[in-house]
Amino acid sequence: MADIRGAAVRFEKVQKSYDGENLVVKDLNLDIAPGEFLTMLGPSGSGKTTCLMMLAGFEPATHGEIFLNDKPINNVPPYKRGIGMVFQNYALFPHMSVAENLAFPLQIRKMNKTDQQAKVKRALEMVELGAFGNRRPAQLSGGQQQRVAVARALVFDPELVLMDEPLGALDKQLREQMQYEIKHIHENLGVSVVYVTHDQTEALTMSDRVAVFEDGVIQQLSPPDVLYESPKNSFVAQFIGENNKLHGKVTKIAKGVCEVTLDDGTKLKAEPVNVSAVGDPTTISLRPERVEFDNPDKLDNTVKGKILEILYLGDHLRVVMSVAGNPEFIVKVRNRGIKRPLEEGKTYSIGWSAEDCKALDFSG
Amino acid sequence: MADAAVSGTKTVLTTHDGKPLKVSLAKALRREKLRALMLIAPLLLFILLSFIMPIADMLFRSVENGIVAETLPKTVVALKNWDPASGEAPGEDVFAALHDDMKVAVAEKTHTRLGSRLNYDQPGISSLFRKSGRRIGRMKEGDYKQQFLDIDDGWGSVENWTTIKRLSPTITDSYFLASVDAERGADGIERKPENERIYILLFVRTILLSMAITVSCILLGYPIAYLLANLPVRTSNLLMILVLLPFWTSLLVRTSAWKVLLQQQGVINDVLVWIGLIDDAGRLVMINNMTGTIIAMTHILLPFMILPLFSVMKTISPSYVRAAKSMGATDWTTFWRIYFPNTVPGIGAGSILVFILAIGYYITPELVGGTSGVFISNRIAYHISSSLNWGLAAALGTILLVLVLALYWVYDRIVGIDNVKLG
Ligand SMILES: Nc1ncnc2c1ncn2[C@@H]1O[C@H](COP(=O)(O)OP(=O)(O)OP(=O)(O)O)[C@@H](O)[C@H]1O
Ligand SMILES: [Mg+2]
Numbered sequence: 009m010a011d012i013r014g015a016a017v018r019f020e021k022v023q024k025s026y027d028g029e030n031l032v033v034k035d036l037n038l039d040i041a042p043g044e045f046l047t048m049l050g051p052s053g054s055g056k057t058t059c060l061m062m063l064a065g066f067e068p069a070t071h072g073e074i075f076l077n078d079k080p081i082n083n084v085p086p087y088k089r090g091i092g093m094v095f096q097n098y099a100l101f102p103h104m105s106v107a108e109n110l111a112f113p114l115q116i117r118k119m120n121k122t123d124q125q126a127k128v129k130r131a132l133e134m135v136e137l138g139a140f141g142n143r144r145p146a147q148l149s150g151g152q153q154q155r156v157a158v159a160r161a162l163v164f165d166p167e168l169v170l171m172d173e174p175l176g177a178l179d180k181q182l183r184e185q186m187q188y189e190i191k192h193i194h195e196n197l198g199v200s201v202v203y204v205t206h207d208q209t210e211a212l213t214m215s216d217r218v219a220v221f222e223d224g225v226i227q228q229l230s231p232p233d234v235l236y237e238s239p240k241n242s243f244v245a246q247f248i249g250e251n252n253k254l255h256g257k258v259t260k261i262a263k264g265v266c267e268v269t270l271d272d273g274t275k276l277k278a279e280p281v282n283v284s285a286v287g288d289p290t291t292i293s294l295r296p297e298r299v300e301f302d303n304p305d306k307l308d309n310t311v312k313g314k315i316l317e318i319l320y321l322g323d324h325l326r327v328v329m330s331v332a333g334n335p336e337f338i339v340k341v342r343n344r345g346i347k348r349p350l351e352e353g354k355t356y357s358i359g360w361s362a363e364d365c366k367a368l369d370f371s372g
Numbered sequence: 373m374a375d376a377a378v379s380g381t382k383t384v385l386t387t388h389d390g391k392p393l394k395v396s397l398a399k400a401l402r403r404e405k406l407r408a409l410m411l412i413a414p415l416l417l418f419i420l421l422s423f424i425m426p427i428a429d430m431l432f433r434s435v436e437n438g439i440v441a442e443t444l445p446k447t448v449v450a451l452k453n454w455d456p457a458s459g460e461a462p463g464e465d466v467f468a469a470l471h472d473d474m475k476v477a478v479a480e481k482t483h484t485r486l487g488s489r490l491n492y493d494q495p496g497i498s499s500l501f502r503k504s505g506r507r508i509g510r511m512k513e514g515d516y517k518q519q520f521l522d523i524d525d526g527w528g529s530v531e532n533w534t535t536i537k538r539l540s541p542t543i544t545d546s547y548f549l550a551s552v553d554a555e556r557g558a559d560g561i562e563r564k565p566e567n568e569r570i571y572i573l574l575f576v577r578t579i580l581l582s583m584a585i586t587v588s589c590i591l592l593g594y595p596i597a598y599l600l601a602n603l604p605v606r607t608s609n610l611l612m613i614l615v616l617l618p619f620w621t622s623l624l625v626r627t628s629a630w631k632v633l634l635q636q637q638g639v640i641n642d643v644l645v646w647i648g649l650i651d652d653a654g655r656l657v658m659i660n661n662m663t664g665t666i667i668a669m670t671h672i673l674l675p676f677m678i679l680p681l682f683s684v685m686k687t688i689s690p691s692y693v694r695a696a697k698s699m700g701a702t703d704w705t706t707f708w709r710i711y712f713p714n715t716v717p718g719i720g721a722g723s724i725l726v727f728i729l730a731i732g733y734y735i736t737p738e739l740v741g742g743t744s745g746v747f748i749s750n751r752i753a754y755h756i757s758s759s760l761n762w763g764l765a766a767a768l769g770t771i772l773l774v775l776v777l778a779l780y781w782v783y784d785r786i787v788g789i790d791n792v793k794l795g
Contacts, residue, residue, distance in 0.1 A: 066694050086697040087706075093698040099691035103713045112709070113699035164699060 015078065016042040016168060016200040017063065022072035024058055024224075032058050034224040036072070040202065042167075045194050047203045047211040049247070050221030056204045057096060059221075060170045063202065064091050076168070092166035094174040096204075098157040100145035106132070106156050107141035113164040131159040134189065150177035155186065162193060168200045175210065187214055208248055212236065220244050241282055242368040245293035252299075252337050254292040258283050258367065268292060268367055272333040277308045277362040282369050289370035294360060296326075296338040301350070304359025313337060314355045325350070331358070427773075434766035437544035440536065443486040444473040448540040456534040461527070467516035471508070478505045492761055493546060494535040500526045547767035571768065574748040575775070581665060581747070582730035588670045589677040589726045590719060597681035597718070601688075615678050623672065627739045630668040634659040634740070660742025668740045673729055677722035684718030720792040724783065728776060748772060 017040040024033035033055045040046050048056040061067040063074060065086035073080050081089060100109050110128040119127070132138050135155035145153055158174050174190070175183045191214055194201050205211050211218050212232040220227045220235070220243075228240045239245035242253070259275070260267035266280040268290055276292060283290045304310045313331035324340050327350060331337035339358065341350070350356070385393040409416075441448050446469035454462040477483040487501030504523050511519050520527040538556065539546070546556065553569040554561050563569070596615065600608050618626060633639045641655045650656065658664060688711065696706040734749035741747070748768060755765035783789070 064694070064698055066697075086694070087700050087702055089698075090700065091698055093695065095691045095695060097689065097691055099689065099695040101692055101695070101710055112696070112701075116700045116705065160695075160699075 015039040018075040047215040049211045054221040055224040092161035092169040094171040096172040131163040242371040252294045274332045278365040278367040296340040298364040299339045304357045307359035308362040310359040430766045547763040551767040578747045593677035601685035662745045664740040665745035676725040680721040681718040
C-alpha cells in the first residue's frame, strides 16, 4: 500500500487520541486517488470528523503520517494546505454578508475585484442563491446556509474538498438536487472529495468508494455495489441497507459454501465470508429483497415462516415474518409480483439462494 | 380576511361578539400588561424612591434658590424698585423691610444660613448677617438705614445689595455658571479670572483619564479574556478566580496596596534601583498624580472589561477560525478579519461599563491621585460633605450626567448600541 504513487491523500498508520486514554482513530490506512469521491460513513462518534480535522490540519495526529500529493503534511499549517472544507455546523462568518463570505478566500489569494465578483456570482448561482448575496448568514434558513458553505468551500478551486455532512439540513428534494450538483461539480472540476454522511443512500449514490467506520476503525472500504452485495462483516451488513439476521453455528464447510445450523435446528446453505472452521458461531445476513415466495423449492434454501404483518408501501410490500425463531424477519415483495395473495397469520414457504446468504462473524 | 387585505377595502375585522379585533386584542394585552406591572411594582417603587427621586431632587437643587426669598420676603419685594445702576445703596424702605425680615429670621435662626449661601457669590457678606443678627434686638424704631450702616458699613455697598437682588428670584443659574467657571459680572456672563478656573479643567481631565483607563483596560483585558475563553476548563476556572479576586478585597485595601507599590520609597522603585535601571536620585513619581490614578483604576475596573469580553468570546465558535484558515488565511488575517470583528460587541459593552464607572469614581483618585489626578467627582464629594454647597454639587452632577448621556449618544452613533453584547 505504501508503494502506491500519486495518491491525492494517504493516511499511514494514523492514530488519534484526544485525552491520552481512548483512541478515537485506531490505525487508519487509507489512500485516496486524485479525483476520487470517497465517502466516510459510520455511526455518530465513530471518528469521521476527527479524520477530516486531521487532514485539514486542525487536529494533530497522535501517531502516523498523512500525505497530501505524496508530501507529508503533519508539519504544514492548515492555511498552507489549500483544502476546501464544509464544516458540520457551516461556520459561516456571522459579521459578513453571504457574498463577502464567498469573497473571503479570494481576497486572501489577492484576486482582483472583478474576477472576485464574477466568481462569487457564479458560485452563488451554482447553489441557486443568486439573490441572497447581500444577506447575513443569520437571515438564511439552515438549508440555505448549508448551500453557502458548500459554495464557499469550492469557490477558490481547491484540489481537495472535505465535506462534513454538507446536506444534513436539507429536505429530500433539495438534498437530491444538491447531491446531483456536488457530483456534477466533482466530475467537472476533477477535485478529490472526502465526504462524510450519515445517509447511506447518499453514500451509495454519490461515491466512488465508501469507507465504513466503526469506533475509529475502517470496517470496509469498497465501491458502493461491493459494499452492499458483499459486506465483509456483520457490522457492515447491518449498517448498509436492510438486513435479516439469523444466528447459528457452522456445521460443514467447503470452498465457497458452508452449512449452518440455526439455533432452532434449521439447516441453511450459505456463502462463508468470515467463518473458517466447523463449530464457529456465525450470523447469517440476508437482504429482504432476495427472499422469494415463488417456487421456493427450486432454491438452495427453503424454510417455512408465518406472516405477522403486511405493510403496503406502494411499489412494494413489506412483510414481517417469524422465520427460524426470528420474529422480525423482513421480506420485501414487489407489488403484484407474486401470484398468490398473501394473508396475515398464515404460514408460507419461502426460499433464497446460497450466495445471497452470507455467513459472517457472530454478532448478538 | 385575505380578500380584504388584497382589495384594500377598509373592512374592520371583528371578533365573534362584533367588537373590532384591534380593541379586543388591546384589551386582552392590557390585562396581561397590568399583571406584569403588578409583579414588578415593588422594584419599580424601589427604583422610583432610591433612583429617580434623588436624581430629580438633584436636578431641582442645581437651580433652586428659595433661600433669599424665604428668609427676606419683604426686603425682596422692596428691592424691586431699586436700580443697582444708580450707584447708591437702597433707601430707607428697603432697610425697614430688612429690619422686619431679620427679626423673624433671627428668631428662627435662619439668618446665618442665608449669610453663608450669599457668601458663595459675594465673599464677606456673611459677616453682615452675623453681626446684624446679634444686634437686631437692640435697634430703635426709625432710620433703620443709618442703624444698619452703624453695625457694618458693608450695608452701604452697592455690590452686596446687587448680589442680594440678583439672588432673590427662586430659580438661579448661578450654580451652573460656577460649574463652568463663569460668573455674572457687571456686563452679563463672563469667564472667571484665570486663577479661579477649575471645573472645566476637571471635567476635561475626568473624561480624558476615563478614556485612558478604558483603553488600558481593553489592552490588558483582551488577551486575558481570550485565554479565559480558550484554555481548558480547569485552567480557565483558576484564571477566572484570579480575575474575580479583586472583587473580594476591599477597595480601600487594594488602593492602599498600590500606594505601597508605587510610592517613591515603594516596592517598584526599590526594585528598579536595586537592578540598576534608575539611580537613587531618579526615583519615579508614580503616585499622587495621573499615573497613579490610571494604574490603580485600571486595576480596579479591569474585571468589568474582562467579563463581557469573555462571555462574548465564549460564544465565538472555533470553527470560524478553522474555516478561515482552511481558506488560506494566516493566523494574523484570521484574527483581524474574523475573530476580532466578532468580539467588537464585547469591547463595546466593556468600554461602556468601564468608562461610566470611571467617570464617577472618587475614592481611588482621592487616595492616589494627588492634586493632578483628581476627578470632578472629588469636587462634588467635597461640596456635598465639606463646603455644604449642595447647589453647586448638584449642578456639577447634572453636567456630569448630561455629559455621560451625550457620550452615550455619540457612542450609539458610532458603534451602535445594538452592537453591545454581554454574552
Ligand atoms: N475536541 C475533542 N475532545 C475530546 N474528544 C473529542 C473531541 N472531538 C471529538 N471527540 C470524541 O471523539 C470521538 C469521535 O468524534 P467525531 O467528531 O470524529 O465523530 P463523528 O464520527 O464525526 O460523529 P458524528 O457523525 O456525530 O459527527 C467521539 O467519541 C467524540 O466524543
Ligand atoms: Mg462529525
